[in-house]
Amino acid sequence: MSRGSRALTVMYAAVALWLSFCTVSTWGTVPAWTSLAMAVTALAPVLGVVRETVIAEERRTVAVLREREGRRAAWRDAAAAALAQAEVEAACCERWWTSCATEHDPGCAHRTSWGTTA
DSSP: OOHHHHHHHHHHHHHHHHHHHHHHHHTTTSOHHHHHHHHHHHHHHHHHHHHHHHHHHHHHHHHHHHHHHHHHHHHHHHHHHHHHHHHHHHHHHHHHHHTTTSOOOTTOTTOOOTTOOO
16 A cells, blocks of 8 residues: 555544544434434445555556566567577578678688688
């Protein structure tokens, strides 16, 4: 829960307690319907507490889903980078093959040294 949600929850609880106290204090001294109305009104802040709790749970759920999606995106990015690197390495050898062995990159892993005999 955020600080604002906690503050609202505390205020809701305080209002509910105050209305409950007033209901009990006035029972029998005022008409019954007013005491019952105040008792029902004392339950309204409880709905506010439930609402704040549900919102906090939804925020946690969204945060977890965003974090999971971030991990999936990072994995996809790593896989795409590996694929791109493999294509770049293959392109070097393709250039070598199509240029009659004149344009091979010096850093290519598939390049063989001309001075070494096997």
